Amino acid sequence: MLTRLIPRYGSNSVSARTSLNRFTHSRSIIQVSEEVRHALETKQPIVALESTIISHGLPFPHNLDVARSLEAIVRENGCGCVPATMAIINGNIKVGLTPQDLQLLASPDAKVIKTSRRDFAHVVAGKLHGATTVASTMWIANQIGVHVFATGGIGGVHRGVSETMDVSADLTELGRTPVAVVCSGVKKTMGVTVATLNSNQFPAFYTRDSGIESPLTLPTEFEMAQLVKANLDLDLQSGLVIAVPIPEDKAPDAKLLQSVIEEAIQAAVSQGIHGKHVTPFILKRVAEKSKGLSLKANIALVENNARVGSRIAKHLADLYNPSSQSSRNYSTARSQSAENSRPIVIIGGTALDFTGKIDADTNPLYTSNPGIATQTLGGVGRNVAEACLRSGGNPVFVSAVGDDMVGRHCLDKLNSIGMDTTEIITSATESTAVYNAILDSKGDLVTAVADMRINKALNSVNVESLLIKFRPQLLAFDGNLDSSAMRRVLTDFKDCKSVNPRAMLCFEPTSVEKSKRLLNAMKDCSIRHIDIMVPNLMELEEMHQAGVELGLIYSAGQFKGPSKMNMWDRDIKLLQVLQLTTHLVVKNGIHGVKYFCDLGNNEVEARHFDAQAVSNMVSATGAGDTLLGVMLHVLTQTNMDFTRAIPEGMKAASLSVSSRGAVSENIKPFKL
Structure with missing residues (x-):
């Protein structure tokens, strides 16, 4: 278990003390693996990874394969980059999971709760298993000083919000937690900086072009790392969205998938499915109706985001640690x-x-x-x-x-x-x-x-x-x-x-x-x-x-x-x-x-x-x-x-x- 936090990046002393105080308060229930602990102490680049994609996002055994693949990709792509998959096991918040932990989360028989910030107290107090969402992964990452997080996509303002008031906690977390989220689709709100990598068009998960122009376009991962650094140095206390279009050769037929998605949404409405159960239902339904096409695309985009995230993390580490810098020097x-x-x-x-x-x-x-x-x-x-x-x-x-x-x-x-x-x-x-x-x-x-x-x-x-x-x-x-x-x-x-x-x-x-x-x-x-x-x-x-x-x-x-x-x-x-x-x-x-x-x-x-x-x-x-x-x-x-x-x-x-x-x-x- 990690007993202290050395702030990873930034020079703002107030921000550093705040992080230390937060971590001191929560350290008794946050267990950090030896690999991640060593990376924190030696200022190596780290990429946070969520676990809801394992428990709720993909079917078995694809979920286990992807969990292993994402960690391998981060190690291969970041010049010393360390993956930090996060979850709650028996009520303990864990950063850096064992093979047994991944197997447990992936098992169809495991009782794993989809855990956002609001669910932490319940899952921890009940010593339950929890899979971290975007919001909860951001919170944990911020507690220990990890500032880059790679995922498939994040939540937004859900359909029918006027009746359900169903707004993703991911958006709220983005507005108050200084972590850069590398993803392939999102809705902008809460004053969060949004930038797209090497494209003027904002992506929409399976498609490279949502039809909406990106608020900001940066051509390289290095410039994205500069953006993250500026956000941290300014102590804005808000996150960033780094949107990455799905690789061209992996993008499915957008029109075909859109019709399948619309059908799945209607099915969710007719069956009374709402809240945190909507996304898993739609993902499963779309994968079935598209005969696995959406599943392949989903895996491709999240793996690509892990690659991009690891490179951004490496550049960010180099920017804050000039003595180990391998680029731009x-x-x-x-x-x-x-x-x-x-x-x-x-x-x-x-x-x-x-x-x-x-x-x-x-x-x-x-x-x-x-x-x-x-x-x-x-x-x-x-x-x-x-x-x-x-x-x-x-x-x-x-x-x-x-x-x-x-x-x-x-x-x-x-x-x-x-x-x-x-x-x-x-x-x-x-x-x-x-x-x-x-x-x-x-x-x-x-x-x-x-x-x-x-x-x-x-x-x-x-x-x-x-x-x-x-x-x-x-x-x-x-x-x-x-x-x-x-x-x-x-x-x-x-x-x-x-x-x-x-x-x-x-x-x-x-x-x-x-x-x-x-x-x-x-x-x-x-x-x-x-x-x-x-x-x-x-x-x-x-x-x-x-x-x-x-x-x-x-x-x-x-x-x-x-x-x-x-x-x-x-x-x-x-x-x-x-x-x-x-x-x-x-x-x-x-x-x-x-x-x-x-x-x-x-x-x-x-x-x-x-x-x-x-x-x-x-x-x-x-x-x-x-x-x-x-x-x-x-x-x-x-x-x-x-x-x-x-x-x-x-x-x-x-x-x-x-x-x-x-x-x-x-x-x-x-x-x-």
Whole structure:
């Protein structure tokens, strides 16, 4: 049990004494776990988590899975962040729950009371089990000095208020408790500051756009942390609402869900359900009627809010503890010793590739075809990093693997070739990525199955910290990142430009479908340009189409190129992609590589590089990744000379297509 409170943040002595007095009064019934207690004493970032979502919000066993997942996400996403799930067990208010506590709250047979501020006395006096609501979680968090709380959504003024006077206690608590609530939907009242992350539109739980303009929009988690700090320093004695739209790829059909929700509300009215029983009833009814669609969306948004909340908590801790600050400390970054500087940072996927190559041409394919099956390390980001390493580079590789046999195998293999794995995340909630490819007898890809769910863990990467710590010349990322992670890369790179003004950002699309993610991210964060794009021809066409549809590319963009150059038919049209980038490296298999550089004044440099002849082609799946990895290293060695770097990359790619592995072991270090 924690016997004293050291105020976590703020310098206001009156506020500090008030917190101490409140805690002294209540400490006999608040039990704080050793992990949370240590985090409070050492001023680590902490994220509060409620428990009503476990007992009343989700059905078993999803509730238990999500409870564990949220704690794991906070640990993975916050650079030392500690989760503090809160509940009442046998009348004791607990901060930081045991696995047994979570199991009890999740059990369908457990008698757990949904506990708001008004219910504390009853539940504690009766030595009962209670699950904390938004209001009660805020109260507990404030008592012990935790100032960031992540949840799915908070209550508002309920329908039929003129008859029922049913107004959520969450609103009252927001008006008097200085805790920042990270959520995906709420009603504004009580003079509370409301800000939306990276969107002008206020979200409405399952939908990204409620149709209401947000009172305040801030583009990054760092600026949200600054807002929280200002609120605390001013001693306003009120909370904040930090609204986070559900990730684009997780948002369900809004119209479909709205009709289901309206039906559930009518059912609640007709059955006389009111007060604190309304929300659990509606959630259950909507999940049933939507065939689980709302359940998946609900889980996705609360997990995303935990990620965002942990990053805000980390930034807030850094703002109050400059000695441990890992972000925005530009003067410290500039004075770092040269040995900490690394020229290349690569963020992307790691996977185990299973490849089946068919012995002879068969059309159509049989249900089972004789051939050779192999397994190798893969993942676009990993392939790029290995090629960079083998060519003499020393990249910082940022990726994610599961805490499983495949993940351990991947890490062992990376360590065996000398790859630095210290920035690779090990996830307790997702399995390591697997890519299963079928090749024809020539080694060309026929089809593939990709399980890349682990890559959502890359949302946790603190790009800003990486840029400041390593001060790279090049930061490359692949299309395995989702749009929200890409937005973070784009905004952090822009914000950290003062650390290294000459640094360049490079994008590898990964696949036709994933190539569009960057365009969505660029539109969302109003960043219209990155330095280098390295697509193949099909990815480039998809990016061009998406760019036009999103209003990022205008057909009026015309460039003057060398008149005698052997241009692809689509070149003139696709050159419009140069509105989004300066250096465009387009891969086209046996037809070689074309390089376009926007010189300004509507002029473009265009060069064609012939593919090298390959006598023994085994697999082309790692060729483009190899080209990019070697190209990145050579660029850092030749003052960004693309005309020298591209041929070196192509030479290495010709070795990889003759290799069973995605990246050839015969690649030699580049020499000037």
